[in-house]
Amino acid sequence: MVKQMLYRELGVTGERLSILGLGCMRLPVKNGDSGQVDMDLAVPLIRTAIDSGINYLDTGYPYHNGQSEIAISKAVKDGYREKVFIADKLPIWLVENRQDMDKYLDEQLKRLGIECIDFYLLHTVKESYWEKMISNGVLEFLDDAKASGKIKYTGFSYHGELELFFDVVDSYNWDMCQVQYNIVDQNYQAGREGIRYAAANGVGVVVMEPLRGGTLTKNVPEEVQEIWDESRVKRKPAEWALRFVWDLDDVDVVLSGMNTLEELKQNLETADQGYPNSLSSEEKEIIREVKSVYSQRKQYNCTQCGYCVPCPQGVDIPANLLQLNNAYMFQDEDNAKMNYYMGVKEEERAVNCTGCGECEKICPQMVPIQKALMDVRKKFEQN
Numbered sequence: 001m002v003k004q005m006l007y008r009e010l011g012v013t014g015e016r017l018s019i020l021g022l023g024c025m026r027l028p029v030k031n032g033d034s035g036q037v038d039m040d041l042a043v044p045l046i047r048t049a050i051d052s053g054i055n056y057l058d059t060g061y062p063y064h065n066g067q068s069e070i071a072i073s074k075a076v077k078d079g080y081r082e083k084v085f086i087a088d089k090l091p092i093w094l095v096e097n098r099q100d101m102d103k104y105l106d107e108q109l110k111r112l113g114i115e116c117i118d119f120y121l122l123h124t125v126k127e128s129y130w131e132k133m134i135s136n137g138v139l140e141f142l143d144d145a146k147a148s149g150k151i152k153y154t155g156f157s158y159h160g161e162l163e164l165f166f167d168v169v170d171s172y173n174w175d176m177c178q179v180q181y182n183i184v185d186q187n188y189q190a191g192r193e194g195i196r197y198a199a200a201n202g203v204g205v206v207v208m209e210p211l212r213g214g215t216l217t218k219n220v221p222e223e224v225q226e227i228w229d230e231s232r233v234k235r236k237p238a239e240w241a242l243r244f245v246w247d248l249d250d251v252d253v254v255l256s257g258m259n260t261l262e263e264l265k266q267n268l269e270t271a272d273q274g275y276p277n278s279l280s281s282e283e284k285e286i287i288r289e290v291k292s293v294y295s296q297r298k299q300y301n302c303t304q305c306g307y308c309v310p311c312p313q314g315v316d317i318p319a320n321l322l323q324l325n326n327a328y329m330f331q332d333e334d335n336a337k338m339n340y341y342m343g344v345k346e347e348e349r350a351v352n353c354t355g356c357g358e359c360e361k362i363c364p365q366m367v368p369i370q371k372a373l374m375d376v377r378k379k380f381e382q383n
């Protein structure tokens, strides 16, 4: 299926990981129900990935309602466990105290059917959870879990702002971090600067959402497709997107959520060429043009600067506008709507806007915020 898998060393751990990792958040499911993994398809898919040289599987407590961990437990029987690193994550939003941390880790070890989790990450570190986790003793918990042999390496997956990312990296002797990075999200959350900082500090870098959860490969806008088509080098959007991330020499593993053998095969073939600094300046220019087209498709010129918050009614204006712009940029309203409901708390949604207009007085981009919030309500709140 693949000529040879390329490997890169993960930060200071020295572990040689395949440049393509399997994200087990999007396994094949039955009847479109994400809580019902189709084990007859998922287990062979995971094993084919391992047989093809992939040695890094990423899962999380909530993925597929716990069935992602179960699918891995089935797949790594019969000698497969020794061939692969398993990364799992502590669901920090469910954790109230130190006892909860131990409880989830034990439950995850049981679900996975293994004695030790190779990489144990704090899941979704961001501003709203970080201080609470620190005061609840999460770093001591990680030390203890390591000492007891229940986990081998520590890490965190990140969804906060860049400023906090630096603090988190500095706060502990992390082995790795997992960040979102793709053609469009180069300066979003940790972004390019965060990746550089982590790598410079010996923290291994695993990238998630390289295809932006599939939005860079589905419903590709005509203007974007035209740019891809004009290129002398012919590639599918997924190939461009993966090659873009592998081009960075400070990225170690790129996780993709592949839910069919066909997607796995295609991404393995792309991985054959996933060398650092392998894109020509002409190819990089093409990618810049594509990024610029996506940016221009934004309907509202919100730069996420946050000047508009706190809103007197508690509306998280940047978070609302982010998903609204995503709906326009990627022609994928369903995905933006799902992220809106998952990522914006009820009390911070557009529906709470009373039209006081304080936000518009301060917005440096002069975004018509009240109109945009009405648009959010029309797009996401109705029907």
Ligand SMILES: NC(=O)c1ccc[n+]([C@@H]2O[C@H](COP(=O)([O-])OP(=O)(O)OC[C@H]3O[C@@H](n4cnc5c(N)ncnc54)[C@H](OP(=O)(O)O)[C@@H]3O)[C@@H](O)[C@H]2O)c1
Residues within 6 Å of the ligand: 022, 023, 024, 025, 026, 058, 059, 060, 089, 123, 124, 157, 158, 159, 178, 207, 208, 209, 210, 211, 212, 213, 214, 215, 217, 218, 238, 255, 256, 257, 258, 259, 262, 263, 264, 266, 267
């Ligand atoms: N906070 C966190 O810790 C966090 C957050 C997000 C993700 N993750 C992890 O990171 C992993 C990777 O993120 P992701 O799943 O969003 O990765 P991704 O690669 O950006 O998106 C995966 C989706 O892209 C599409 N795809 C994959 N290969 C393709 C190909 N060759 N051609 C066309 N489309 C293709 C598929 O969409 P279709 O299904 O529509 O075919 C697939 O579901 C996740 O699976 C999860 O393990 C962690």
